[in-house]
Amino acid sequence: MxxxxxxxxxxxxxxxxxxxxxxxxxxxxxxxxxxxxxxxxxxxxxxxxxxxxxxxxxxxxxxxxGSDKLYEQLEKFDWYYMPRKWEHDVAIEDLQDCKKVLEVGCGQGAFVERLCKQIQLDAVGIELNSSAVNFALNKGIPVIKTNLDSFSEHKASYFDAVCTFQVLEHVSDPFSFIESMLKLIKPGGKLIISVPNSESFSKYSPNNLLDQPPHHMTRWCQTTFDSLTTIFPLKVEKFRIEPLAKYHVEWYLSIQIYRLFKLKLIRRLALRSSNFFLRPILKNIPILRNPITGHTLYVVFTVKS
Structure with missing residues (x-):
């Protein structure tokens, strides 16, 4: 084959x-x-x-x-569509000089809502999950149920920036996906992407179901994003790596214990001890989490004229 x-x-x-x-x-x-x-x-x-x-x-x-049906089932978990993410805060800073912004795969529209209300941008999101779109529309958030290909045909070179957070890794044809996003961006505009960092602590997870089909189809690292500049008319402006998030502390500790100890009994004892001692320390002292490579890789590209 x-x-x-x-x-x-x-x-x-x-x-x-x-x-x-x-x-x-x-x-x-x-x-x-x-x-x-x-x-x-x-x-x-x-x-x-x-x-x-x-x-x-x-x-x-x-x-x-995965199909739309899969994501409709996943959204029942409160952790799936998190209303506020680390990369949202970073992107807000990088979009200050923009006017028209699109978010691709915007979920329930939390970031679009922030763009509209917090920094008064002309922002819109597109999303395939009908349930998520209805949730956004009921809150008055400008979200459209459509796919990227058809949307890009009608809004060529319209946006100052296009963002997509934790979406690219779900796509089996990343070339076409990126190509369609680029059609939407004005020359000199920004493409902002965040994905799970394949070089983070999570790569040691023994069976990370959400990082496999039918959920994730690709895994990305900084080298891969650098290579996009040889395929598309893009220039890397910045990379940011998320520090270990407070809500990932338990996951991080369990992975380290799995790596260090082979016997199940020892693992259980170590996990119990870490939950008692290390977990509260890491959760409550951000300066200790900051040096640890966290879940998300964030990149800002400029589209070459």
Missing amino acids: NIKSPLTQFNDVELVSTLSVKKLIDDWQQAFQIKISDELYKHSEIQLYRCNQTRLLFFHPFDTA
Whole structure:
């Protein structure tokens, strides 16, 4: 089988690992009580590959990306559409000189609402999840239910900036996705992207279900984003790496304990001790969390004229 990178369209790729679809289905049912067999029924295995030119990690087959139905089930968890994220605060600073801003995959519209009310921008979001769109519209937030391809055909070179937060990793065709976003941006405008950082502590998680199909289709690092400047008319303006977030402290500690101790009994004892001693310290003293590489990688590009 001739597997090609979804970014470069070249077959300079290497196999990293293979996932059992049956195990994924069982694990999702146990962890989230969500049935994903309808999402993956065509396949018995899913492969993770690395693009050697860009260092992008991607899952194949490409048709294992989750449907709208999957996201409607995930939004029942209060942690799924977080109204305020670290990257939102950073992006607010980077959008001060913009007037028209689009957020792609805006969920329930929390960031769009902040742009409109906090810094009075002409902002709009697009989203595919009908339930999330209805939630936003009921709050008076300007969110449109549409896909990126069709929207980009009608708003070419219209926006000063396009943002997308924790969305790119869900897309099985990142080249087309980025290309469509670029159509929407004026020359000299900004493209702002945040994704889970594949070089963060989470890469050591033994079975991170949300970082696999049908949820995530790609994994990104700073090297991969740097490589986009050789594929698209883009210039990197800045990278930011999120420090360890307060709400990720338990996850971070559990991963470190899993790495350090092999015996289950020792792990349980270590986890209990860390919850008693380390967890409250890390949660309550931000200066101790700041040196730790957190979940999110944030990048600002300028679109070349």
